[in-house]
Amino acid sequence: MSRRSRRLAALCLAGVMLAVSACGGGSSESDDGTVELRFGWWGNNDRADATQKVIDTFQAKNPGITVKGSYTDFNSYFDRLATEVAAGRAPDVITLGGAYPREYGDRGALLDLSKVNLKMDKIGAAALDNGKFGGVQYGVPSGVNTIATVINPAVFEKAGVEVPDGDTWTWDDFERITKELAGKLPKGTFALADPTRTDMLDAYSRQRGEALYTADGKVAISAKTLVDWWTMTLELRDAGATPPASQTAELITQPAPEQSLMGRGLAAVQFDWSNQLTALTKAAGAPLKLIRVPGETGATQPGMWLQASQIYSINARSEHPEEAAKFVDFLVNSADAGKIILADRGIPANSDVREGIASVLGEEEKAQAEFIDDLTPKAGPPLVIGPAGSTDTPKILDRVNAEVLFDRQKPAEAAADFIQQVGTAIQQ
Amino acid sequence: MATELRPSRRRSWRLPKHVLLIGFGLVMLYPLLWMVSSSVKPTETIFRDPSIWPTELDLGNYVEGWGALSHPFHYYLWNSAVIAILAVAGNLLSCSLAAYAFARLKFRGRNFFFAAMLATLMLPIHVLIVPQYVLFSQLDWINTNLPLVVPKFLAHDAFFIFLMVQFVRGLPRELDEAARIDGCGHIRIYWRIIIPLSVPALATSALFTFIWTWNDFFSQLIFLTDPELWTMPVALRSFMDGQGETAWGELFAMSIVGLMPIFGFFLAGQRYLTQGIATTGFK
Numbered sequence: 001m002s003r004r005s006r007r008l009a010a011l012c013l014a015g016v017m018l019a020v021s022a023c024g025g026g027s028s029e030s031d032d033g034t035v036e037l038r039f040g041w042w043g044n045n046d047r048a049d050a051t052q053k054v055i056d057t058f059q060a061k062n063p064g065i066t067v068k069g070s071y072t073d074f075n076s077y078f079d080r081l082a083t084e085v086a087a088g089r090a091p092d093v094i095t096l097g098g099a100y101p102r103e104y105g106d107r108g109a110l111l112d113l114s115k116v117n118l119k120m121d122k123i124g125a126a127a128l129d130n131g132k133f134g135g136v137q138y139g140v141p142s143g144v145n146t147i148a149t150v151i152n153p154a155v156f157e158k159a160g161v162e163v164p165d166g167d168t169w170t171w172d173d174f175e176r177i178t179k180e181l182a183g184k185l186p187k188g189t190f191a192l193a194d195p196t197r198t199d200m201l202d203a204y205s206r207q208r209g210e211a212l213y214t215a216d217g218k219v220a221i222s223a224k225t226l227v228d229w230w231t232m233t234l235e236l237r238d239a240g241a242t243p244p245a246s247q248t249a250e251l252i253t254q255p256a257p258e259q260s261l262m263g264r265g266l267a268a269v270q271f272d273w274s275n276q277l278t279a280l281t282k283a284a285g286a287p288l289k290l291i292r293v294p295g296e297t298g299a300t301q302p303g304m305w306l307q308a309s310q311i312y313s314i315n316a317r318s319e320h321p322e323e324a325a326k327f328v329d330f331l332v333n334s335a336d337a338g339k340i341i342l343a344d345r346g347i348p349a350n351s352d353v354r355e356g357i358a359s360v361l362g363e364e365e366k367a368q369a370e371f372i373d374d375l376t377p378k379a380g381p382p383l384v385i386g387p388a389g390s391t392d393t394p395k396i397l398d399r400v401n402a403e404v405l406f407d408r409q410k411p412a413e414a415a416a417d418f419i420q421q422v423g424t425a426i427q428q
Numbered sequence: 429m430a431t432e433l434r435p436s437r438r439r440s441w442r443l444p445k446h447v448l449l450i451g452f453g454l455v456m457l458y459p460l461l462w463m464v465s466s467s468v469k470p471t472e473t474i475f476r477d478p479s480i481w482p483t484e485l486d487l488g489n490y491v492e493g494w495g496a497l498s499h500p501f502h503y504y505l506w507n508s509a510v511i512a513i514l515a516v517a518g519n520l521l522s523c524s525l526a527a528y529a530f531a532r533l534k535f536r537g538r539n540f541f542f543a544a545m546l547a548t549l550m551l552p553i554h555v556l557i558v559p560q561y562v563l564f565s566q567l568d569w570i571n572t573n574l575p576l577v578v579p580k581f582l583a584h585d586a587f588f589i590f591l592m593v594q595f596v597r598g599l600p601r602e603l604d605e606a607a608r609i610d611g612c613g614h615i616r617i618y619w620r621i622i623i624p625l626s627v628p629a630l631a632t633s634a635l636f637t638f639i640w641t642w643n644d645f646f647s648q649l650i651f652l653t654d655p656e657l658w659t660m661p662v663a664l665r666s667f668m669d670g671q672g673e674t675a676w677g678e679l680f681a682m683s684i685v686g687l688m689p690i691f692g693f694f695l696a697g698q699r700y701l702t703q704g705i706a707t708t709g710f711k
């Protein structure tokens with residue numbers, strides 16, 4: 001063998017040795033006894049800076065615990081979390097939202113928080129309920145949010161139409177106003193984007209005493225409600241109040257606030273989460289306003305609800321649940337953390353923290369906080385969060401809705417189809 | 429060029445043909461051009477004003493984007509480059525060795541192993557990622573570059589093995605035999621005969637490995653959770669937040685920076701790309 005080929009062989013051998021020798025699992029406890037927690041969350045770089053400050057403050061107050069944050073954007077975060085949970089190596093503190101807490105809770109990935117020492121007495125009851133399934137509290141909300149109507153008064157003014165009163169407007173008013181807008185707005189500007197989204201179906205069906213899901217995890221929305229909804233959205237489409245089906249199909253693939261019609265200043269109305277107000281206002285370059293969704297008064301019950309914007313939960317397999325609980329407690333209950341996070345993760349659910357930061361909030365955050373405060377007594381019952389599998393519902397709705405808008409399915413067929421598909425997705 | 433030598437009766441076709449091809453090319457290129465133009469617009473106007481011609485040339489997104497994350501952007505480019513270069517080295521070495529074995533050696537179960545290797549080509553990453561994660565987690569390799577690099581040294585990319593096997597099979601065996609008569613063993617035949625003759629296949633593999641590793645987002649996202657280790661594609665994601673504000677201008681500007689190495693590699697190596705595929709595919 002020449003020297004060169006011998007070196008080559010040695011290199012290959014080294015590769016194999018490396019693979020074989022590097023065994024042994026990792027322990028999160030280092031030699032000097034400090035506990036290392038991993039904290040998974042989603043967001044962009046600005047949130048990363050704020051979060052790091054919170055972590056630094058926590059570490060200064062709790063020597064012996066170090067926290068390592070890991071983050072990426074929303075969609076990637078859940079891809080990664082799914083892998084980590086499947087492999088049994090999820091972060092100690094997991095940030096979740098929407099139907100994910102129930103999804104992971106039902107699968108046994110989350111810790112029952114009654115087993116650790118975590119104060120929740122100052123957290124708003126409605127939002128707290130979003131982290132509770134089958135009587136077990138799996139998560140604590142970081143903040144509160146609600147689905148709302150975002151109004152661009154400048155567009156209303158341009159059309160010469162009066163901005164509706166959120167406390168009294170009905171769905172008939174909504175149809176009348178948006179159709180009126182359609183006739184008066186320039187081409188390319190719409191009254192609103194197609195309003196079909198799961199959150200709106202929640203609100204709409206709850207006003208009729210229904211909901212998307214029952215508490216025991218079945219589909220609760222009736223075919224009639226869906227037919228009424230789609231009959232209305234088809235009328236809006238035909239009147240030109242909402243964009244043509246092809247444009248709606250395009251908009252669905254562009255979820256960022258900056259890409260929405262409202263964010264581009266091309267819509268008068270948009271149904272969206274209250275915490276999007278800041279991003280939408282900045283994108284639209286015009287002051288926007290929050291009002292309640294139509295049909296709240298005079299309905300069987302109010303459809304709007306207070307929703308936890310994000311939920312902190314603890315990994316059921318965490319080696320340090322008490323320390324993790326301490327960190328979650330700091331995140332949601334401490335004024336120090338609140339002053340750094342402000343309204344970035346929703347209007348704080350802890351009433352003391354909310355009061356403590358009220359004076360330093362920006363204009364849009366203040367508007368959100370006021371809107372939430374105003375809504376709290378008027379909100380409907382807590383939302384029934386979808387069972388495991390229900391994270392597919394938005395995709396199913398997008399598909400079925402496209403069938404309706406492109407006139408390939410009648411509302412009645414689509415309603416039956418939607419109920420059947422969601423039923424299959426959530427069947428366990 | 430070759431077409432110049434042909435009789436000119438096709439010349440009347442040439443104009444419409446070129447117009448059509450150029451038009452088609454522009455349509456395919458449009459998203460990229462749009463990204464270039466958006467990268468020099470202020471973020472607020474990107475979606476409000478969809479025109480491809482920016483009203484003003486503002487390089488602020490490049491300057492701000494470069495420094496917007498916790499490290500300057502070249503830090504992430506360097507992280508990506510380390511992984512990509514090691515992956516290229518690993519693939520060239522291990523895949524060519526494996527290819528030599530499949531193409532030239534006779535051993536028991538060769539056909540079975542060859543079929544098994546091809547079968548791994550059919551598995552999507554989503555099937556593999558959880559077992560891989562469990563394995564690397566047991567080895568305590570999460571948050572290191574090892575899961576992204578070591579497999580490359582163990583001939584993990586079946587596609588390149590297959591590509592090289594096809595290429596090596598096309599090389600005349602007489603050369604091996606002549607070398608053997610001169611006293612060469614397998615290693616020297618591999619190193620002195622096969623490798624020098626396989627340059628087009630190696631170049632193709634190097635290019636593809638580089639491009640795929642450079643662009644690989646998913647496995648880097650999964651295995652590198654520590655922001656200190658982030659590569660370019662993972663770092664780009666922290667400009668955006670599907671639920672909140674996204675720094676689109678900076679995101680586009682840095683995406684273009686991230687595209688440059690690939691663009692350069694492609695320009696430098698496109699001769700090999702077409703050559704390598706043409707000479708392996710039709711043997």
